[in-house]
Amino acid sequence: MRLAIDCRYTRIGRHDGISRYTAGVVTALKALKDADDPALDGVQLAMIVSDERQLEMLPELPWAKVSGPTSVLEPLVALQVNRLRPDAVISPMQTMGTLGRRYRLALTVHDLIYYSNPEPPHDLPGFVRVLWRLYHKAWWPQRLLLNRADAVVTVSETTRSLIAQHELTTKPVVVARNAAELPTASVAALAADQAESRAAAKTLVYMGSFMPYKNVETLVRAASLLPGYTLHLLSRSTPADEERLRAIAPAARLEFHGGVTDEEYHALLQRSTALVTASLDEGFGIPLVESMGHGTPVVVSDIPVFREIGGEAALFAPAQDARAFADAVTALEDAELWRERSIASRAQAETFSWEASARAIAELVSGWSGRARRR
Structure with a gap:
């Protein structure tokens, strides 16, 4: 054959x-x-x-x-x-x-x-x-x-x-x-050990495009409801994308990276509170597996495929509900909850x-x- x-x-x-x-x-x-x-x-x-x-x-x-x-x-x-x-x-x-x-x-x-x-x-x-x-x-x-x-x-x-x-x-x-290629188990174990600092980091990561179905607007609105938090948008963006998103919620702290290397992406995951995505639809969601593999919890839209990928480890919110996203992120400020989700995230990532x-x-x-x- x-x-x-x-x-x-x-x-x-x-x-x-x-x-x-x-x-x-x-x-x-x-x-x-x-x-x-x-x-x-x-x-x-x-x-x-x-x-x-x-x-x-x-x-x-x-x-x-x-x-x-x-x-x-x-x-x-x-x-x-x-x-x-x-x-x-x-x-x-x-x-x-x-x-x-x-x-x-x-x-x-x-x-x-x-x-x-x-x-x-x-x-x-x-x-x-x-x-x-x-x-x-x-x-x-x-x-x-x-x-x-x-x-x-x-x-x-x-x-x-x-x-x-x-x-x-x-x-x-x-x-x-x-x-996804997962880091060693020791990387995820270190994340769980750092639960207190990671829960207090107030750093959120979004890895994905800015196409309409990605619904980045909800993440921006959620960021404006989270004082002290910074939302890092890692993928390449146009000036028009940046201007449009900043206009939606001027109070939101947004950092556009314009594209990152794998090393930069992984380093940011390893010091963040959570990865977030509010997609209206997806066929899969590799960033979820990547983040969970690092022991970093994910807060994602409540759509069937994310339920399949995130399992019991992820936190879910209705795709268009910025307040629900903000509340889910705020829940992770509890260091013990963050640690539990971190450990569960790595276990879930290993099923792929x-x-x-x-x-x-x-x-x-x-x-x-x-x-x-x-x-």
Whole structure:
């Protein structure tokens, strides 16, 4: 069985969400293979890239280059992939071209956010943004895309439930959850030991974009209700974003970082009171796992996927209720409560791993092993 992982969404220099997912899964698959894990017995791994610079962010595996995923050639990319003679391909997106394919294929759905929040990511080419909006005006295009595959992968039980609710595919749906690289257990243990100072730090962290569905406005309003607190907004922002958010609540203490390195991000998590996010919708929520892995509690909107990720460790508030967010943060000023949430957070973060996600995909592929390559 020759299994190829579509790594064309890997970012150059620094991961975003889908890029991190791709690298996490393919790295864990390689680790299983290197360990002669029975889950990948008889499977040969390879990667598909569209830019050789992507290899810097990926493990050492055989690879081949084809056109990019946003190229006008994408509908016919399977003809390029056929020349690599894979038996199966796993793509981290649902949009991989399939015309003429001669291999088994699993497509990935990360979320269904853009049906209710149709504004596309700002970094996409103009023609892709137009197609994006048209695509999300109805459910039938999604059904057509997903039913071209042999299986569908998704990153959370919440999204799998939504796929079933909207009857988006007749194919098997496998959950291979997102995860994060966790610091050592000693880092989280130190956080719990610092409960008194961390509870009094009055430092909040937000890691995420400023798109409408992220609902950063509620966090800003909550910050204005928390005297002495500083809300650190870590991702890249535009002057317009900053001006708009400062105007919402002039009393809020906001610090815009304009992007941070992983080291800066982790250092800030290790001295903060909590990570906060008020998203109206998400497919997952990697920052929650990252924060909890450091033993830093999270205060998040009460949406199904955050219940799935945060479990009993997180504190929840209605997405649009700034006062409820502020009250949840204030509750963490109790050092004993902060310590309890810190310990619970690390335990919850440890339930997510790339190895578990790789195994879910390996189990899917094992069901295809021994069958003739699709012609």
